[in-house]
Amino acid sequence: MTKQRPLVGLICGSGLGLLADSLKNPELFPYADIPGFPQSTGRLVFGEMKGRSCVCMQGRFHMYEGHSLGKTTFPVRVFKLLGVETLIVTNAAGSLADGYHPGDIMIIKDHVNVPGLAGLNPLTGPNDDKFGPRFPAMSSVYDKGLRCLAMDIVKQMGVAQFVHEGVYAMVGGPNFETVAEAKLLHRLGVDAVGMSTAPEVLVASHCGMRVFGLSLITNKVVRSYDDEEQVNHEGVLEVGKMRSQSLQTLITQLVGRMDMNNNTHT
Numbered sequence: 001m002t003k004q005r006p007l008v009g010l011i012c013g014s015g016l017g018l019l020a021d022s023l024k025n026p027e028l029f030p031y032a033d034i035p036g037f038p039q040s041t042g043r044l045v046f047g048e049m050k051g052r053s054c055v056c057m058q059g060r061f062h063m064y065e066g067h068s069l070g071k072t073t074f075p076v077r078v079f080k081l082l083g084v085e086t087l088i089v090t091n092a093a094g095s096l097a098d099g100y101h102p103g104d105i106m107i108i109k110d111h112v113n114v115p116g117l118a119g120l121n122p123l124t125g126p127n128d129d130k131f132g133p134r135f136p137a138m139s140s141v142y143d144k145g146l147r148c149l150a151m152d153i154v155k156q157m158g159v160a161q162f163v164h165e166g167v168y169a170m171v172g173g174p175n176f177e178t179v180a181e182a183k184l185l186h187r188l189g190v191d192a193v194g195m196s197t198a199p200e201v202l203v204a205s206h207c208g209m210r211v212f213g214l215s216l217i218t219n220k221v222v223r224s225y226d227d228e229e230q231v232n233h234e235g236v237l238e239v240g241k242m243r244s245q246s247l248q249t250l251i252t253q254l255v256g257r258m259d260m261n262n263n264t265h266t
């Protein structure tokens, strides 16, 4: 039990869990102790960031682990019931865009939900009208005001040259992309690809939360048959650790400066 009623929820991507350790006056709840959560390592951390009450998922659930999308996104519904109004999601992703490099940060402008296009969507099934509408619009999911604020912050941090704004695609995983899949995603206008985020964002947006998302570019996705480079999860985690400080600073500043009365999502 906690008495905290956070307005901001955070989901930490692979290698980015340190963010949760920066919360002040933390209260920790292992997932294994929370009814309805998948039995998994990881924990919910309640605490303050820049004096603002937050709740953070230190470790997220992925579809490729075998969880249903309902289970994968269950914590977002819990966030909503706790009073969370703004969701910040982070992930590790491979880059497809020319000009992106490992260690760069991408502010997510939009996403392509590849499993969703094939009918794998957490909003499938009976709609619970208490949370949101049957047919939610998704044309302005990633809040413009927060994206502009994040751009201002990275300029002030002096790291704007490593930061892009782009389109994220979720694939089901757990395998990384074939060359043909990478070429396809690139042609579709995808800048970075990963294995998470879209389901949580859909559920958050459906219930009226303001959403902000960041991808940490951990590797280049191989798009040529002549390229012998092979991506691996250990490398992804390594880059995550390398850049976690900049990411943490950006998110901390964002939480400190965001307008809490300006939930621009309608």
Ligand SMILES: O=P(O)(O)O[C@@H]1C[C@H](O)[C@@H](CO)O1
Residues within 6 Å of the ligand: 012, 013, 014, 015, 060, 062, 090, 091, 092, 093, 173, 194, 195, 196, 197, 232, 233, 236, 237
């Ligand atoms: O939780 P995220 O999306 O950060 O995790 C990424 C995608 C895969 O789970 C893993 C691949 O290395 O990292």
